[in-house]
Amino acid sequence: xxxxxxxxxxxxxxxxxxxxxxxxxxxxxxxxxxxxxxxxxxxxxxxxxxxxxxxxxxxxxxxxxxxxxxxxxxxxxxxxxxxxxxxxxxxxxxxxxxxxxxxxxxxxxxxxxxxxxxxxxxxxxxxxxxxxxxxxxxxxxxxxxxxxxxxxxxxxxxxxxxxxxxxxxxxxxxxxxxxxxxxxxxxxxxxxxxxxxxxxxxxxxxxxxxxxxxxxxxxxxxxxxxxxxxxxxxxxxxxxxxxxxxxxxxxxxxxxxxxxxxxxxxxxxxxxxxxxxxxxxxxxxxxx
Amino acid sequence: xxxxxxxxxxxxxxxxxxxxxxxxxxxxxxxxxxxxxxxxxxxxxxxxxxxxxxxxxxxxxxxxxxxxxxxxxxxxxxxxxxxxxxxxxxxxxxxxxxxxxxxxxxxxxxxxxxxxxxxxxxxxxxxxxxxxxxxxxxxxxxxxxxxxxxxxxxxxxxxxxxxxxxxxxxxxxxxxxxxxxxxxxxxxxxxxxxxxxxxxxxxxxxxxxxxxxxxxxxxxxxxxxxxxxxxxxxxxxxxxxxxxxxxxxxxxxxxxxxxxxxxxxxxxxxxxxxxxxxxxxxxxxxxxxxxxxxxxxxxxxxxxxxxxxxxxxxxxxxxxxxxxxxxxxxxxxxxxxxxxxxxxxxxxxxxxxxxxxxxxxxxxxxxxxxxxxxxxxxxxxxxxxxxxxxxxxxxxxxxxxxxxxxxxxxxxxxxxxxxxxxxxxxxxxxxxxxxxxxxxxxxxxxxxxxxxxxxxxxxxxxxxxxxxxxxxxxxxxxxxxxxx
Numbered sequence: 001x002x003x004x005x006x007x008x009x010x011x012x013x014x015x016x017x018x019x020x021x022x023x024x025x026x027x028x029x030x031x032x033x034x035x036x037x038x039x040x041x042x043x044x045x046x047x048x049x050x051x052x053x054x055x056x057x058x059x060x061x062x063x064x065x066x067x068x069x070x071x072x073x074x075x076x077x078x079x080x081x082x083x084x085x086x087x088x089x090x091x092x093x094x095x096x097x098x099x100x101x102x103x104x105x106x107x108x109x110x111x112x113x114x115x116x117x118x119x120x121x122x123x124x125x126x127x128x129x130x131x132x133x134x135x136x137x138x139x140x141x142x143x144x145x146x147x148x149x150x151x152x153x154x155x156x157x158x159x160x161x162x163x164x165x166x167x168x169x170x171x172x173x174x175x176x177x178x179x180x181x182x183x184x185x186x187x188x189x190x191x192x193x194x195x196x197x198x199x200x201x202x203x204x205x206x207x208x209x210x211x212x213x214x215x216x217x218x219x220x221x222x223x224x225x226x227x228x229x230x231x232x233x234x235x236x237x238x239x240x241x242x243x244x245x246x247x248x249x250x251x252x253x254x255x256x257x258x259x260x261x262x263x264x265x266x267x268x269x270x271x272x273x274x275x276x277x278x279x280x281x282x283x284x285x286x287x288x
Numbered sequence: 289x290x291x292x293x294x295x296x297x298x299x300x301x302x303x304x305x306x307x308x309x310x311x312x313x314x315x316x317x318x319x320x321x322x323x324x325x326x327x328x329x330x331x332x333x334x335x336x337x338x339x340x341x342x343x344x345x346x347x348x349x350x351x352x353x354x355x356x357x358x359x360x361x362x363x364x365x366x367x368x369x370x371x372x373x374x375x376x377x378x379x380x381x382x383x384x385x386x387x388x389x390x391x392x393x394x395x396x397x398x399x400x401x402x403x404x405x406x407x408x409x410x411x412x413x414x415x416x417x418x419x420x421x422x423x424x425x426x427x428x429x430x431x432x433x434x435x436x437x438x439x440x441x442x443x444x445x446x447x448x449x450x451x452x453x454x455x456x457x458x459x460x461x462x463x464x465x466x467x468x469x470x471x472x473x474x475x476x477x478x479x480x481x482x483x484x485x486x487x488x489x490x491x492x493x494x495x496x497x498x499x500x501x502x503x504x505x506x507x508x509x510x511x512x513x514x515x516x517x518x519x520x521x522x523x524x525x526x527x528x529x530x531x532x533x534x535x536x537x538x539x540x541x542x543x544x545x546x547x548x549x550x551x552x553x554x555x556x557x558x559x560x561x562x563x564x565x566x567x568x569x570x571x572x573x574x575x576x577x578x579x580x581x582x583x584x585x586x587x588x589x590x591x592x593x594x595x596x597x598x599x600x601x602x603x604x605x606x607x608x609x610x611x612x613x614x615x616x617x618x619x620x621x622x623x624x625x626x627x628x629x630x631x632x633x634x635x636x637x638x639x640x641x642x643x644x645x646x647x648x649x650x651x652x653x654x655x656x657x658x659x660x661x662x663x664x665x666x667x668x669x670x671x672x673x674x675x676x677x678x679x680x681x682x683x684x685x686x687x688x689x690x691x692x693x694x695x696x697x698x699x700x701x702x703x704x705x706x707x708x709x710x711x712x713x714x715x716x717x718x719x720x721x722x723x724x725x726x727x728x729x730x731x732x733x734x735x736x737x738x739x740x741x742x743x744x745x746x747x748x749x750x751x752x753x754x755x756x757x758x759x760x761x762x763x764x765x766x767x768x769x770x771x772x
Contacts, residue, residue, distance in 0.1 A: 014765065015766075016763075018762070019758050019761065019763075019766075020762065022755075022758045023755040023762070026750075026754050026755040026758065027755045030747075030750040030754065033750060033751075034743075034746070034750070034751055037736070038738065038743045038746055038747060039743070041736040041738060042733075042735070043733045043734065043736050044733055108754070111750070112750060115746055115750075116736060119736040119737050119742075120735070120736035120737055121733075123341075123342065123343040123733060125341040125343070126341045126343065129339075129341040177371070201312075201315050204312070204314055204315045205311035205312045205315065206311065207311075207312070210312065252377045252380070256347075256377055256381060257340065257341040257346075257347070258338055258340060258342075258347060258381055259338065259339040259341055260337070260338045261332060261335065261338065262329065262335070262336075262337065262338075265328060265329055265332045266329055269325040269328065269329055273322055273325060276318065276321055277318060280314045280317075280318060283310075283314065284310070284311070
């Protein structure tokens, strides 16, 4: 894992990507730092950290686009997959390299509040909490980008798909507002979800009987629930979307100055799932 | 048929295929992991482990609220009326702390646009508006007990410092206190003698301080003398009957509490005056004119800014530099002859340069012949301890007398300490001094102090120089590697 991590981090700094990303990050934060903290003499640096969304949206697809897709295209992944290292070490090394590249400019921007502290009192606890949340949020975004990169062979496709998914993440709170809460829509939504799970199982096992059985069982249990107590389905779409509102958890928690342990666990879980799914995708190539 | 396809077709439907073994294993493990993590997340979110990192702890509730919540066992629902996605995160985070502090508090978001009927049931009048951003606090054991907290109650704007402060905890906690109290202190407003009704601002403020008010007729209505009930006699223009006078006196002697407003221009009312006399007070005829320019409002010598004498009612005002404004005051005189257990304390007094104009229609504010020199009392507090031999208890009567009914005028209340004076008075009368009082919090932090040179220096370094170093170094690496 360490070897992969070192190799990957070095390759970042051999390409313009790392420098572009770091410079973009620093210019952006520097600009808001000037406009908010210097110009208006505002001691609360967390207002600057609110702009992390833009960095994540535009920068992370650049960081993750070539992580796994490039090696797949160059067929160098076959070398690594046949080498005596395990898949999880391979994926984790790549993930940590991207995360490190995200953390480097984050740490540099910490010079901003440090510089401010010579001119007055800063709300340190709030600022450090927001930084902590920002790194966790960055990790979740990188894990999504990593997963998408494992699915494709083309860097550009990977970057665009990642960007599209991030845009969805950004607007998920708006979807929540217009999401129907009635029972019928919820049941239809659940049915589609079950069929999607069935399709996923078929895709990974290519076994019609197992996939079909699970889908039918799932649909049957939805129907049973519907006849016993239809009200349990109320608002299920909103609740489902809630599980994916990554940014909202940051902006209403860490950003406001609240350290919520459940959000920390949520971000770590989210990252774990996507890193794990990536490992499964790469692993699949070993046996298929 | 290629070899691959052949294998595929052979394996179709087979439970021994490689796909099913590896793929099935992978799918099952993925689902188990997701399931475990969902459970972990649900468990952790139940633990409510949150820490307030803000400098003024704006999301943390105070000890006053915590004590109130600890003693409550009524299930309370706080409905937050926000359009989905338009929540006020500050308020929602404060409410989370209430939920964390008590198992009996449940916060629920309701979209008022999608649920217009829901809001409708909490309107007390046809004209009442419950706006988006309000909270509705409901006691689930007694759903008729509810209180609507408007967003204006939760944010206060200080005109002097031009800062917005957060007053949400005061508003929410009083609302909870209101819905869980079984009996609220009553304010009986005496009617039947051409009294003016209490001003809108005062009525609203009494309501928000959890007083219930009711108009009463002394001849027909029962009034209960309890230590937290107050009768208000707001400057009657017709005298009380003897029966009414007896009823008021009996009420007072049974440990009753009263606030009486008198005006300078009322006719002589022997029965009404006898109540005041019973407590060692008299109202002299004439209107007070202030001679000290620093104790009058602008050039109006008859609008007084009286001295605040030390008392539970006035100490808070003095500490916050609030003035009480008294227009057209009558003079309240403490009689030499009064019961030994009666204790009269002045609350508001004029300076010694004030004088009482015997003829209110006089054309001059200068002191004339017949005018009485000051100082005068313009508001007093009276307490009287009556020992009851039979029950072996002491009943305390409390009375506040204010020398003008104009003190509660809406136009005066907005910018002065008058409302605080009256509410403090009501709280002192009804022994509610320890009623909920939570200081508003400021979300603003002290500005940084930096000059322009420093600003430009920092801007240059952080926006231009630092990224430039990264870019130049990046280009140099790229140029070097291009020739590899």
